[in-house]
Amino acid sequence: MTKTTLKKPLLRDYLSVSYYLHDLYQYRKATEEQFSYESWAQELGFQHRSFLRQVVIGRRALTEKTARQICERLFFTPSEQEHFMILAHYSKSRSAREREAFGKRLIQLLEQNYYQTEIEAYEEFVSSPLFPRLQVLLALGEEPKTPEAMTRFLNADPLQVAKGLMILTKLGLATSSDAGYKATVGNFKVPSNLGSNSLLEYHKESLQEAITARSLPHHLRRYKSMILAMSQEEFELFLKNMDGFVKEQLHKFDTTKADGRRLFQVNMNLFSVSEELQ
Structure with missing residues (x-):
């Protein structure tokens, strides 16, 4: 892929902070000769590159402070900053309730922009x-x-x-x-x-x-296939997550260019294969 065909990652296309930062790093690495984890860490106000790299590869989660630090240096409009902070909270949510709340807001933001x-x-x-x-x-x-x-x-x-x-x-x-x-x-x-x-x-x-x-x-x-044990409440949450994933892909691969592309049919199926367990 040449520099002219590279597409800069858009925040609105993602439901994961680490995926977004990873793709942004790869884009800048391919388009800026001197770009590295070292230079990016300095740009974002980190003393060492190791923490930033761990976040990018998904091994560490952003804290409120570090998320805000990155947010203020990468984005300049209130809507983008809000989106990034909600995405950061969504990515590190531990409880189903928190993830559902932040996920709902992310889907609203996606719908507003698509x-x-x-x-x-x-x-x-x-x-x-x-x-x-x-x-x-x-x-x-x-x-x-x-x-x-x-x-x-x-x-x-x-x-x-x-x-x-x-x-x-x-x-x-x-x-x-x-x-x-x-x-x-x-x-x-x-x-x-x-x-x-x-x-x-x-x-x-x-x-x-x-x-x-x-x-x-x-x-x-x-x-690909997987089998999950879920309550009805978890089933509904999974549906919302699946809707969010679909919207993310529609954003990310939205194009009007035909060159070198094929149409791919993606089917997503979710159904019960057992009776309710006691």
Whole structure:
């Protein structure tokens, strides 16, 4: 990656202080020849580089004093300073109650800085996993895209692509011209209507595609799983954390550039596999 393609980390994209500081360090290390832990420690007012390095690699947590010290030297607007301090408290929270309170405020800050158009008439939009992908693809790059090009990019059925483009145009999400199609909406979301048959069918098809994706090369797919013992209260907290993680990734990888990128489908599933334990 060259200096011209590096993107400076944005605080609003993170839910972890150490991840943010790590990426900021890597960015400055790559773009400033003389930058080091030594020079950064001096810049931030630390006598020794060791503590700063331990924070960056996630082995030490910031105290209120050291968080404030970094905050005042890295950020100059009240909104950024508030965000950093809340993030610092969230990262070191020990109790579920504290983490929930700071996490809730972080999500509010993320929502304030990341607007998504809600697709109200979503049933047709989610009637196939292909259609949201078409919308994301149309929002990448500046040039209009032809149905033939999108069929090739997505390895899709031409008739399904044509149907999807018709639906996107009808919903006002895309426009067409002689040159092809372009998105009128970039970032979007679908209402979280629990129990919606349309959404259930969408997730069913997405999961079936995930099974088929086992045949893809290893560098193009991953499967991860974990089993947690949680109370109903902890389950709800996990959901909030998962929502926060999703928003963080949407922020971090939000782009309109198409060069060298693929579309990746990410499915997150959470369900009970046992009866309630006594």
